Amino acid sequence: MDSLLCDELLQEIFHRLPPPSSAAVSLVSKRWLHLLRSSTTALSVHFPPPYNSAAITSFSTFLTNHPFLSSLSIAGGGDDPLLLSVAYSCPNLRHLRYLTSPVSPFSLYSLSTCCVHLSSIAITISRPLSFHWLNFFNSLKSLSLYFANPSAEISNHEVNEMKGTLIDVELNLESLSLCGIMPGDYGISYLWRNCKNVNKLQLKSCESLGDYSSFSCFIKLLSNLQILELRTCRSVVDLVLLKLAENCVSLHSLLVYDGGSREGLLQFINRSECNLRKLDFRLPLDLDNTHLIALSENLNFRGLVSLRLQSCCVVAGEGLKAIATALANGLEELALINCDVVEREPGLLTTLGQNLKGLRKLDLSYNDMLLDKELMSMLVSCNLLRELRLRGCCKLSNAAVGSIVRSCKWLQSVDITYCCGIKLEGVECLVLNTPMLKQVEVEESKLSEAARKWAMSKFMEVVS
Structure with a gap:
């Protein structure tokens, strides 16, 4: 049988197998092992210590056996020799x-020389910050940097970068993600000066923006910024949102998690001219009805198709009802994750469902x-749902499943993990009687x- 199957057909079969089957395929024969490696384009590897020369050589041999590898993720440890391999x-x-250990500029120069097609990199680098190695990655479009080794003093090199005495080269980055900017990281100004084509910006756990004047110029020159994500950046989020409201009209997606101020967020909502399409907030104490009502009144936000709220403890029904009324014809996704207003105000979900009949994701x-009765009263009106997530809703029972089956004929994906009240019979009813269900x-x-x-x-894909 093995000899009847050509290489191309076997490789096509391998591509269609679920990941756990790959280990078994590699044990069938040397031919199958070779074909599996030749058809593998993505790998995720955990590389534990020791990192001696024998281990590095063995790892290099392993990688060489995957000649068409285009995507690689490494975790567990290692340093420059591993990256060089x-x-x-x-x-x-x-x-x-490659988020194991900080890498040196030398290893990055080698990487740029050997891997000329690299378009996406996620790495950790040490302070003092220097970015001139970026000039050698001609194909790079996406960059994610994690900063390590806090430094108490500003180096002369960073001062030179801040003053712009080093040669600037405009980078072609479209996506930029920075994690861990601290006060004194003035070297970051090199990125602010040279990344003028960014359409996606992510800031994570940042206590500073480095050189604030360079950042202000950066925002002013960004004509194509479409996606902004701010995670745990309480000390800088107000400044970023203010500059955004003043200068950017192309933004269509905004995420703010774990940090902000009520006044700063309200100023952004009132002053922004962005035609936002997606809003995602995880602001336990910083988001309230005032913000939601302001959202509903800003005509620039009438094109909103996705609103996600997580752990927003002080939001009340009045604000959500205002949103539902304003966006009745357009909102396609609504998330109220761990928002106790769902439990505090009986009948709220009924009202939301009656207004938001075009919802595709809930x-x-x-x-x-x-x-059960609260969910069922909402689902009666939401007949177009494609995706429903109820993870961790412990009070729901099999009665809720019956409502899903009756009301959600177009449902394709559902998550009922950790719903203690939904039993085996309810799951069987859902699987057997939802005709469009895929996951x-x-x-x-x-x-x-x-x-x-x-x-x-x-x-049907079943995820346990």
């Missing part, structure tokens, strides 16, 4: 995630006191034999 062994690499996860997330212990067989016959 990647550079010399993977000439076709396009995406690299996420009510981790509202552990959500009752179910649920505990394996709640899958009956009939549900398993039906899911397999319909090529």
